[in-house]
Amino acid sequence: MATVSTNHPLSAKDLYTRQVESLSLLPQTSNSPETASSAAVRAKFITPRDPVIETANGGRLPAVPLHEAEKLNRLRDELDHQGRPDNGKRRAAVPAEQAMDEGTSTDDRMSDQSTKADAPLRSAIPPTKTHPLFPQLPLYGPPTLLRNLQSYGFQLSSAFLSLAFLATIVLGSVFTSIPLLIRHVYLRLTFRNPDARRPFYEEEKRRAKARKESARAWKQRRRRSTSRLQDDDEEYTSCEEDFVPTEGGKDPLICDVGYYARRVGLDVEEFSVHTEDGFIIALWHVYNPKDYTRTSSSHRGRDEPIVFPTAYLDGDNAKPSQQYPPGKRKYPILLVHGLLQSAGAYCTNDDDSLAFYLAKSGYDVWLGNNRCGFRPRHQMLTYNDPRMWNWNIRQMGVMDLPALVSRVLSETGFSKLGLVCHSQGTTETFVALAKEQRPDLGKKISVFCALAPAVYAGPLIGKMYFKFMRIISPGMFRVFFGIHAFIPFMMTMHRWLPGRLYGAMGYRVFSFLFNWTDDRWDQGLRNRMFQFAPVYVSAESMRWWLGRECFASQKCILATREEGQREDEEDEDEDGAMQEYFDQGRSHQTEEPGHGTEGRGRNAWYDEQVPPFALWVAGSDDLVDGRRLLRRFEKGREPHVRVVHQKIIEEYEHLDVIWALDMIEKVGKEVKQVIWQTASPEAREICRVPKDCDGVGSWDDSTPG
Numbered sequence: 207m208a209t210v211s212t213n214h215p216l217s218a219k220d221l222y223t224r225q226v227e228s229l230s231l232l233p234q235t236s237n238s239p240e241t242a243s244s245a246a247v248r249a250k251f252i253t254p255r256d257p258v259i260e261t262a263n264g265g266r267l268p269a270v271p272l273h274e275a276e277k278l279n280r281l282r283d284e285l286d287h288q289g290r291p292d293n294g295k296r297r298a299a300v301p302a303e304q305a306m307d308e309g310t311s312t313d314d315r316m317s318d319q320s321t322k323a324d325a326p327l328r329s330a331i332p333p334t335k336t337h338p339l340f341p342q343l344p345l346y347g348p349p350t351l352l353r354n355l356q357s358y359g360f361q362l363s364s365a366f367l368s369l370a371f372l373a374t375i376v377l378g379s380v381f382t383s384i385p386l387l388i389r390h391v392y393l394r395l396t397f398r399n400p401d402a403r404r405p406f407y408e409e410e411k412r413r414a415k416a417r418k419e420s421a422r423a424w425k426q427r428r429r430r431s432t433s434r435l436q437d438d439d440e441e442y443t444s445c446e447e448d449f450v451p452t453e454g455g456k457d458p459l460i461c462d463v464g465y466y467a468r469r470v471g472l473d474v475e476e477f478s479v480h481t482e483d484g485f486i487i488a489l490w491h492v493y494n495p496k497d498y499t500r501t502s503s504s505h506r507g508r509d510e511p512i513v514f515p516t517a518y519l520d521g522d523n524a525k526p527s528q529q530y531p532p533g534k535r536k537y538p539i540l541l542v543h544g545l546l547q548s549a550g551a552y553c554t555n556d557d558d559s560l561a562f563y564l565a566k567s568g569y570d571v572w573l574g575n576n577r578c579g580f581r582p583r584h585q586m587l588t589y590n591d592p593r594m595w596n597w598n599i600r601q602m603g604v605m606d607l608p609a610l611v612s613r614v615l616s617e618t619g620f621s622k623l624g625l626v627c628h629s630q631g632t633t634e635t636f637v638a639l640a641k642e643q644r645p646d647l648g649k650k651i652s653v654f655c656a657l658a659p660a661v662y663a664g665p666l667i668g669k670m671y672f673k674f675m676r677i678i679s680p681g682m683f684r685v686f687f688g689i690h691a692f693i694p695f696m697m698t699m700h701r702w703l704p705g706r707l708y709g710a711m712g713y714r715v716f717s718f719l720f721n722w723t724d725d726r727w728d729q730g731l732r733n734r735m736f737q738f739a740p741v742y743v744s745a746e747s748m749r750w751w752l753g754r755e756c757f758a759s760q761k762c763i764l765a766t767r768e769e770g771q772r773e774d775e776e777d778e779d780e781d782g783a784m785q786e787y788f789d790q791g792r793s794h795q796t797e798e799p800g801h802g803t804e805g806r807g808r809n810a811w812y813d814e815q816v817p818p819f820a821l822w823v824a825g826s827d828d829l830v831d832g833r834r835l836l837r838r839f840e841k842g843r844e845p846h847v848r849v850v851h852q853k854i855i856e857e858y859e860h861l862d863v864i865w866a867l868d869m870i871e872k873v874g875k876e877v878k879q880v881i882w883q884t885a886s887p888e889a890r891e892i893c894r895v896p897k898d899c900d901g902v903g904s905w906d907d908s909t910p911g
Contacts, residue, residue, distance in 0.1 A: 218288060222281035229259050229278060231267060231586055233348045244586070248282055249275030250482075253643055255340070256604050258483040265586045266484035266511050268605075269596045271342045338766055340600050341755055343746065346592045346689075357592055357689065364688030364745070365695075371686065372693055375671065376711075379718035404725055406867040414730045417457075417556075424454030448496060449566060459705025461580070461737045463490055463550045463573070470557050472565055474573075475500050477617070478508040478583075481609040483601065486583035489613055490549060490573040492565045498529055511585070513612040514650070530894075536570035537885055537893045538618045540610060544629030544660075545751070548580060549573030550738030551628070551864060555731060560626070560864055563874050568896040569881070570618060574610035576602050576634075578691070578742040592689045598750035599630070599763070603638035611650050620889060622652040624881035625817075628864055629830070632656040633763055640764055641813040651817040653850065653884035655877050657863040658824045662770075662831040663761040666721055675752040676759060683753055687745040696740050709733025712740075721828045722859040726866040735865060764811045776806075777841060807845040818850045818905070820880045822863055822873050825856035850905055851880050 216224070227234045231244035243263035249270070251257050257275030259267040347353060393400040401407055449471025458465075464474040477489040486508050493500075530536065541561055543549045552561035552573060565571040577597065587594040614623055627635050635654055638644050666672070675683065687693065700708060713732055716739075717723060724732050750756045760767045819839075823832030832854070839849050855863070855872055863873055875898075882890070882899045890904060 218281060218284045222278075222285055225274075225278050225281055228345075228347045229267070229270060229274065230348050231261060231265070233350060246278060249278050251275070252482050253604055255642070256600070261586070266482065267586060268483035268485070268584075268593060269343045269601060271345050274345055339756055339760055339762075339764065340598075343596050343598070344689075346596060349591070357590070360592075360684060360688045361590075361690060363685050364690075367686045368688065368693045369695055371671075372695065375719065376715060378671075379714040382718055383714055401729070404729070406726065406728075409867055410728055410730060413728055417730065421455050424451075428455075449494060450496070452495070457734060459709060459733055459737055461550065461700070463553050463738075466550075466553050466556075466559075466734075467492060467562065470559075470562050470566075472562060473500070475506060477506045477613060479609050479613045480508045480511045480585070481577065481605040482511045482513060483597075483605050484511060484585040484587070485577040485605070486585065487577050487606060487609065488575040488579055488581070489610055490575070491617075492553075492561055492571040492573065494565070509613060509616075511609075513608045514615070515612075532892060533894070535618075535893045536568060537881065537889055537896075538570045538572060538614050538620055538623040539564055539881060540572045540574050540614050540623055540625050542574045542607065542610070542625070542627040542631030542635070543576070544631055544658075546740040546743060547629075548738045548741050549575050551735070554735045554738065555728060555865065555869075558867070558870050558874075560869065560874055560877070563870055564878060566897070567878050567899075568894050569624075569878070572610075572614045572623075574607075574614075575741075576606050578744070580697075580741055582691070582742050590690070595690045595744035596746055597744055598747045598756075599634055599637060600643075600750075602630075602747075603634035603636075604644055607634055607638050608644060608647050611647065615650060622650055622886065622889070624653050624655065624885070625651045626655040626657065626877060626881075628657040629660050629860065632659040633661065636661055636811075637763060639816055640811045641815075645813050645815040648812075648815040648817045652886065652889075653818045653820055653881055655820045655822075655880060657822050657873065658827060658830060658860050659821055659832050659835050660830040661763050662834040663757060664828045664831045666828040667758050667761070671719070672752055672758060675749075676754055678754070680749065680754060683749050684745065687748065689745060691742045692745045692748045694742065697742060700740070705737060706733050709736040712736035720860060722861055726858070726862050726868070728867055765809070769809065773838070773841075773843070777837065780841075806842040810844050810846065812844055812846050814846050816844075816846050818848045818884055818907075820851035820877070821849065821853070822876070823852070823854045824858035824860055824863055825854045826858060827860045829860045848907075850884060851876065 223234075226246045229246035229249075231246075232241050234241060234245055243261065244265070245262045246259045246267070247262050248260050249257040250260050250266075255272065257270055257272065259270055259275070259278075261267065390400045401410075404410065451469055451471045452473075453465055453468035467474045471494070472492055473495050475491045475493065477491060479487045479489045481487060541549060541552050543551050549561075550573075553559045557563065557566070561571050561573060578595075582589055582594060584594055611623065611625070615621065625635065635656070636659070639648050639654070678686065691697075699711075703711070710733060713724065713736055716736075727735070752758045757763060760770075762770055765773075821832065821836065823836060825833075836852055836854075838844060839847055839852075853872075853876070858866065858872075863869065866872070878896055879899055879902050882896050882902050883905045885893070885904075887904055
């Protein structure tokens with residue numbers, strides 16, 4: 207019998223077919239319409255480092271390695287140059303022609319990447335290697351028997367091992383709480399109030415009494431006749447007639463931002479936002495029902511996975527802007543939350559919540575949530591598909607943030623907005639604005655307000671349980687925590703446990719992990735604060751924060767440990783020279799140290815497109831080191847960054863910048879003024895002046911920071 211040789215090289219068509227099969231949504235084993243429509247067509251580079259896969263039906267699949275995406279486009283180009291593939295039996299596996307016939311523009315069909323130095327990011331050639339802080343994500347192909355078995359294996363191992371890790375953390379929080387409990391009991395037995403030493407004890411008592419009276423008044427009004435309801439409402443809201451509460455009574459402790467908005471006379475509508483890699487994320491719009499009508503559910507549905515389309519610039523579809531007369535429009539603000547939280551973290555302190563405060567001050571407030579959140583959603587992928595969870599902080603910054611900004615601008619008709627972020631929200635913004643990521647996003651932001659900016663690691667990263675995650679290998683990390691959601695049992699507890707118990711447990715666990723206290727919070731609202739955390743995050747994202755290669759090891763989000771050490775040495779040398787200069791009475795040097803340091807910007811992260819920065823640093827924050835970031839700006843390492851406001855609040859811990867009782871005085875009012883100060887003259891002309899901002903002048907953009 208003759209033997210068929212298998213050593214002949216595969217044709218370009220066969221290679222392309224094989225590559226399509228490895229990157230498609232479903233195995234390309236049949237000619238069914240569903241299979242054909244899910245086939246990979248090309249790789250679209252959102253940035254030179256961030257390709258997504260487009261399928262024949264116009265869908266998007268996220269995060270594939272650079273070389274795999276480049277290979278798909280190269281093979282497709284070869285086929286296009288040789289002549290288009292036939293429409294025969296392999297069409298399901300080689301669906302390029304199908305996409306060609308779907309009416310897309312010539313520019314969109316082009317997969318060739320430009321090698322020019324000044325090429326736009328979308329067409330620039332991918333780099334030959336990735337940044338050490340952003341190693342390539344693994345490739346998970348379409349579901350096969352072997353892949354499904356591997357996936358189930360990771361789910362099984364992580365179910366037990368991550369639960370054991372969580373149990374260890376919970377037990378640790380319990381044991382460390384015992385001394386506090388003993389002290390509390392001792393003070394009670396000796397007829398002393400353990401809460402009397404809290405810095406805002408009297409204010410907490412006043413607010414607790416006010417909440418109790420408000421709940422009683424609400425209950426009484428609900429019992430009265432409908433005919434007297436309007437008069438009662440007028441009496442109830444005499445101090446704030448523009449905002450009429452439509453919810454009240456005892457706090458049921460629920461995970462519902464709209465409910466807490468209605469308790470203070472506001473309301474919330476939810477928009478679905480489509481990211482460029484196919485995720486569907488939630489965007490909440492805070493509004494006053496007295497001057498705004500909720501938009502239709504069809505309008506609030508998901509949009510196309512395109513950011514900043516030309517159609518948005520004319521404002522024709524800007525529903526919210528059409529509801530306000532000229533001169534009375536509200537300037538848009540987008541707030542983005544921190545790690546393991548949702549945007550509900552900005553809505554837990556009644557009128558002293560940052561979101562509600564800014565809304566009542568006259569801004570148009572939008573709350574952005576990152577991918578997965580409370581409801582993991584994707585255009586094509588399902589919860590159990592590991593590709594649904596194959597992302598980290600890079601994708602959140604490069605995909606989620608631009609999608610949120612784009613949708614807010616499209617709804618409001620403005621060309622820029624004010625961006626306010628806390629913790630991880632600042633991280634994804636600092637990453638997104640970097641000149642190697644999406645620097646053009648800076649043109650859409652009038653000012654970036656960073657609360658507890660998470661750029662450099664604090665001393666807390668050296669704790670034992672964090673060190674454990676750092677020393678294990680990436681493979682072992684996946685065995686412990688899986689390749690799907692990070693410890694999803696936390697979300698199960700969120701659903702099952704009563705709000706009061708869950709809030710108390712959440713505080714104890716997070717306090718144990720991150721070394722913060724509730725000393726400056728309103729203790730009566732603490733359980734509410736933890737109703738909006740945690741949310742679903744990917745194990746891959748937590749590996750970026752805590753694993754071996756990235757943030758925990760490098761101690762920075764955009765610089766390696768070696769680069770950071772060199773900067774520290776330069777700073778020490780300069781500080782020493784400066785001290786010597788002043789000690790010697792300036793008599794032995796002709797030039798003051800620190801002059802002539804233009805070379806400091808050689809490793810700058812940002813270019814001229816970066817928006818102005820405003821920073822509020824928590825001085826007692828062990829989780830991140832905000833002072834080091836301020837020093838980077840002060841030392842001239844970012845020549846294009848203009849810092850319009852900076853403040854270190856010495857007594858604040860990481861969460862105090864959004865939850866402290868005096869947050870409005872120390873942060874909120876300044877955020878309100880900075881946003882109005884940096885709004886463009888055109889925006890200030892058509893917008894209502896925020897409350898107490900009549901005397902706030904316009905910032906001179908030409909002034910160097």
